[in-house]
Amino acid sequence: MKNVIVIGSGLGGLSTALRMAHKGHKVTILEKHSTAGGRLNIIKKDGFTFDMGPSFMSMTYELEELFESIGRKNPIQLEELDPLYQVFFEGQEKPRQIYKSLENLEKEFADIEPNLAEKVDKYLTRAGEFFHDTEDKVVKANFNNKLEYILKLTRVPLKHLPYLFRTMWKEVDKTFTSEEVKIIFSLVAFFLGSTPFQTPAIYSLLNYTEMRHNGYWKVKGGMYKVVTEILKILKEMNVEIHYNTEIVGVGNNNGAVHELVDNHGKKWKADIFISNSDAASFRGQILGRKSYSPKKLDKMHWTLAPFTIYLGVNGRIDKLKHHNYFLGENFKGYADMIFTSSVSPQKPYYYVNALSKSENDVAPEGCENLFILCPVPDLRFKPDWSDKEELALNIIDDLSKRVGFDISSKIMTKTILGPDDWESKLNLYKGSGLGLAHDMDQVGAFRPKNKDEYFNNLYYVGASTTPGTGLPMVIISSRLVTERIENDFRAV
Numbered sequence: 001m002k003n004v005i006v007i008g009s010g011l012g013g014l015s016t017a018l019r020m021a022h023k024g025h026k027v028t029i030l031e032k033h034s035t036a037g038g039r040l041n042i043i044k045k046d047g048f049t050f051d052m053g054p055s056f057m058s059m060t061y062e063l064e065e066l067f068e069s070i071g072r073k074n075p076i077q078l079e080e081l082d083p084l085y086q087v088f089f090e091g092q093e094k095p096r097q098i099y100k101s102l103e104n105l106e107k108e109f110a111d112i113e114p115n116l117a118e119k120v121d122k123y124l125t126r127a128g129e130f131f132h133d134t135e136d137k138v139v140k141a142n143f144n145n146k147l148e149y150i151l152k153l154t155r156v157p158l159k160h161l162p163y164l165f166r167t168m169w170k171e172v173d174k175t176f177t178s179e180e181v182k183i184i185f186s187l188v189a190f191f192l193g194s195t196p197f198q199t200p201a202i203y204s205l206l207n208y209t210e211m212r213h214n215g216y217w218k219v220k221g222g223m224y225k226v227v228t229e230i231l232k233i234l235k236e237m238n239v240e241i242h243y244n245t246e247i248v249g250v251g252n253n254n255g256a257v258h259e260l261v262d263n264h265g266k267k268w269k270a271d272i273f274i275s276n277s278d279a280a281s282f283r284g285q286i287l288g289r290k291s292y293s294p295k296k297l298d299k300m301h302w303t304l305a306p307f308t309i310y311l312g313v314n315g316r317i318d319k320l321k322h323h324n325y326f327l328g329e330n331f332k333g334y335a336d337m338i339f340t341s342s343v344s345p346q347k348p349y350y351y352v353n354a355l356s357k358s359e360n361d362v363a364p365e366g367c368e369n370l371f372i373l374c375p376v377p378d379l380r381f382k383p384d385w386s387d388k389e390e391l392a393l394n395i396i397d398d399l400s401k402r403v404g405f406d407i408s409s410k411i412m413t414k415t416i417l418g419p420d421d422w423e424s425k426l427n428l429y430k431g432s433g434l435g436l437a438h439d440m441d442q443v444g445a446f447r448p449k450n451k452d453e454y455f456n457n458l459y460y461v462g463a464s465t466t467p468g469t470g471l472p473m474v475i476i477s478s479r480l481v482t483e484r485i486e487n488d489f490r491a492v
């Protein structure tokens with residue numbers, strides 16, 4: 001039995017705590033924020049309960065695996081979404097419904113994209129082959145060094161090679177004819193916090209996971225239920241959580257960490273330390289590593305920052321469904337500038353989640369609970385967010401027009417979080433929403449490793465280490481780090 005400290009209670013940290021406690025270790029979690037969950041968090045205000053970040057789950061079998069691995073039944077009730085979401089194009093009265101069923105999808109786009117079912121079938125079959133040829137070999141594997149990783153890559157069938165050298169946009173451009181369908185299939189690039197013009201075509205595997213493999217799921221009771229259910233189990237396992245406790249320093253000797261120092265000057269000792277704080281910025285900001293110096297961190301490719309609005313609205317907005325995308329004109333022009341712009345977008349693209357469409361307890365009766373997410377440049381490019389109210393108004397006005405409902409006059413509660421808030425609340429580097437991006441030089445053995453380079457008892461879990469970002473990925477990350485620790489300590 002070892003004493004284990006997990007720094008941070010994001011889903012990655014919580015999942016690792018579950019696995020380590022199940023193996024019989026004494027686990028303590030130290031969390032900077034006042035609540036658990038990290039980005040998977042909750043905002044309760046004026047009778048409304050908002051999910052703060054994630055609004056859907058994919059690859060739900062990873063959640064199943066997590067509970068199975070600790071000998072528990074999955075306590076979380078999941079509900080599959082179909083249609084998956086709807087997309088509002090600028091200047092088009094009727095939103096397009098995105099169905100999982102290819103027959104329905106073909107009907108929905110019959111006016112602009114002939115033979116859609118056949119095209120999508122071919123596209124998803126190809127993406128699916130890539131997914132299954134890489135999932136176990138590359139995504140769900142620990143690598144000790146770059147050579148080992150590259151050797152593993154050579155075992156991926158050569159037919160997938162063109163995927164590496166094409167962007168996602170090129171892939172959809174050669175498959176579909178209508179601009180709308182191309183845009184819809186390329187939206188998943190934004191889930192990776194990037195744009196389809198930069199994201200490699202390999203990530204069309206996300207189209208496969210959402211449209212064929214496992215689909216999109218919502219959590220009954222709201223996304224935060226995942227956290228509350230895990231917290232209940234952790235309590236039964238005697239895992240302690242200390243909130244408002246930020247780790248600001250590390251004491252070490254003989255190549256090992258022996259204690260952590262928190263913001264109150266308190267020292268925390270353990271045998272094994274696991275950082276759920278960002279794997280790149282923790283190495284730079286807390287450990288002072290040269291390869292993660294401020295200059296080097298800034299040069300890395302980070303995902304887009306979130307600009308989020310949480311609105312309680314008096315009245316029901318009929319045109320909204322559970323997931324809604326609102327897109328403007330000039331997709332490429334918009335995508336090219338949002339990363340590096342120093343001003344707020346004038347005609348923003350955004351996503352709206354209306355949790356009250358399927359959950360009764362998240363808003364007073366007859367009211368709507370809206371979460372609006374607009375991807376924006378991070379603090380490296382736009383450090384000043386004093387125009388937050390203005391951008392929020394701009395989005396709310398646009399939304400009001402497009403759904404034919406005057407939202408502004410019916411707002412009962414409003415909370416706005418800019419990249420600066422996401423950074424200060426959860427230590428997200430420069431407010432980047434999903435952590436490090438997934439370019440080929442930032443994945444696999446090229447991503448910050450889940451074991452520290454110098455300290456033999458310091459490990460990492462979460463979005464910026466392997467395999468990557470998103471809820472299922474950080475659950476996989478918790479499995480990979482637990483396996484690595486087990487191997488290391490079995491050998492001792």
Ligand SMILES: Cc1cc2nc3c(=O)[nH]c(=O)nc-3n(C[C@H](O)[C@H](O)[C@H](O)COP(=O)(O)OP(=O)(O)OC[C@H]3O[C@@H](n4cnc5c(N)ncnc54)[C@H](O)[C@@H]3O)c2cc1C
Nearest residue numbers: 008010011012032038039054055056247277462463470471
């Ligand atoms: C707006 C938004 C929407 C998203 N939507 C989805 C979605 O719909 N589906 C999906 O799958 N994914 C989504 N994601 C991505 C997903 O939320 C993340 O990939 C995942 O939650 C990351 O979990 P994590 O454990 O790596 O880190 P985090 O959730 O960031 O948790 C890290 C924790 O560590 C704490 N911490 C940091 N530094 C320290 C320190 N020095 N000392 C103590 N504590 C510290 C932080 O406070 C935080 O609680 C979304 C993300 C955002 C921002």
